[in-house]
Amino acid sequence: MNTDALVRQARQLFDDYLKAHRLRRTPERFAVLETLYRTNNHADAEEIYRQLRRRRYAISRATVYNTLDLLVKCELAVRHQFEPHLARYERAYGSRQHDHLICLNCRQVVEFCDPRIHAISTRMGELFGYRISGHSLILYGYCSNCQSQNHHAKPSAKSSVNDLPKSAP
Amino acid sequence: MNTDALVRQARQLFDDYLKAHRLRRTPERFAVLETLYRTNNHADAEEIYRQLRRRRYAISRATVYNTLDLLVKCELAVRHQFEPHLARYERAYGSRQHDHLICLNCRQVVEFCDPRIHAISTRMGELFGYRISGHSLILYGYCSNCQSQNHHAKPSAKSSVNDLPKSAP
């Protein structure tokens, strides 16, 4: 998977979408798209904002948020809520549907696919008369690396107490 | 399932936990426990707070939050993040493990079980060398009732624009 080619295609799709919806094709919007598509996945708004700033690209947080919303709307991005108070974004074009496995200590995210999830969706939809439009499956645990070490060790520099989800696990 | 009996048992477990950890057995803490266990499930902190207030029980929001955290810690409650910016709590004693199906229009929550989820957890844990400690599966869709009506109709009085999760589906 050539990143440049992927970015070019995503740009084209975004351009088409903006045209079709009579929205403005501003450089800021394309900059956010490109940053998301070139960033290691699962970035939050602040990461995208800082990455653009690091490249001395002048943009405001508000525009980053607006554009991410737009990208979700046109299905070029997916929004995830892995933990409370922090939305993470992932590119949606050029990658197949998958779910996530998260390490509660180092927060590493692994992606996986399992056809049984789709089967469960369909089955429950029928059972309860719902028209299913999507799902979110997150497995929580400790990666092999963190299992060897002490789980209660300080999380890596980037993270803080608030980073660990209080939900689910 | 007799609610009174359930509450009594949960109270006992909480009492034991507080004693064992040398924490104070205050009336506020038991009031929150009881409210959670008597409330239709999936209540948020504000609902619990208002319910206590409605019964003219004087308590502060801070205490409600503190106690809910405590209940999660001692595994008498589970915290869910069905939507951004709002944690919901569910009693954990006296109900078996299950997952959730949520209507994107009326926000009704249905619970379901499917053994395949456990199988998936185990399989992925092995595959990636993770020790799995929990999971969260949420199916999003439209319930039969909301399918007949217009999905874009105003959500019910209690909810607002912000209520609909922007993530996942």
Next chain:
DNA sequence: CTTCATGCAAACGATTTGCATGAAA
């Protein structure tokens, strides 16, 4: 009497919003 939980109000932090400016069409 000595903690420790409570209540209040202020602080927090991610996200949203209102409005004036400036760029896209």
Next chain:
DNA sequence: TTTCATGCAAATCGTTTGCATGAAG
């Protein structure tokens, strides 16, 4: 020239925190 997106700062809102008071032990 006419929108409409941007940038900024202020507002929002669920949740957390600091500190003085009061109750549990």
